[in-house]
Amino acid sequence: MSYPDVGVAGLAELLAGPVVPAARGLLGCRLSAGGVTVRITEVEAYAGTAGDPASHAHRGRTPRNAVMFGPAGHAYVYFTYGMHWCVNVVTGPEGEASAVLLRAGEVVEGVEVARSRRTAVRRDADLARGPARLCAALGIDRTAYGRYLLGDGPVRLRPAAEPVPDAAIAAGPRVGVTGAHDVPWRFWVDGEPTVSQYRRHVPRTRR
Secondary structure, eight states: OOOOOOHHHHHHHHHTSOHHHHHHHHTTOEEEETTEEEEEEEEEEEOTTTTOTTSTTTTOOOTTTGGGGSOTTBEEEEEETTTEEEEEEEOSSTTSOOEEEEEEEEEEEOHHHHHHHOTTOOSGGGTTBSHHHHHHHHTOOGGGTTOBTTSSSSEEEEOOSSOOOGGGEEEEOOSSOSSSTTOOOEEEETTOTTSOOOOOOOOOOOO
C-alpha cells in the first residue's frame, strides 16, 4: 500500500482508520510546535483494548488515557520515568482506543531553537532521536494533551511533503514494552540517521 500526498483531509481519513496503516502513513509527516518542525521518521502503533497488552488503554479507560478513545487526530501526551514527555497521535474510530507514538524525527525547521532546548546534543541528527527528545526539541509538554493536531493550534500535524514509499519503510518490534514484545508495530524510514536505537525491555530481577 502506498500513501500519496492527499492533504490534511486525507490525513484525517487515514488517522480515522486502523492504527497500523495510520502509523505507516505518519512517516514523513511534519509536526510543528514551539517554533520547530520535525519530519517524522519513526513511529510505534498501539491498539488499545484490542488485545494489545503494551497499550496504555489495555485495561480500559482512565483519566490518563481518555483521549485515546477518540476522536482521531488528537494528541495523547504522557509523562514517563518522572522526567520525560512523549506524544502520540490518536487514531481509529471514536470509542476504540488506539494511538501512534511518535518516536523520532528530523528537525527541518527551527534547528537553532531545537538546539537551544537540547544543549547537550552534538549532532543535529540526535535532536529528536527518541520520543522524549522529540518532545523536548518541540517544547511539547502536558499542555498539548488532547489538542487537535490537524487544525491551526500551537501543535500542528501536516501531511508529508514527500510521502515515504513502502520500499523505504522498515518494521520491527516495539521498544521497551513490557508485553507483546515481538509484535512488529514499530515502523521507521530505513537508513534514516534520526531513528532511535532498538532496546528490548528487560524485566528487573528481585534479589
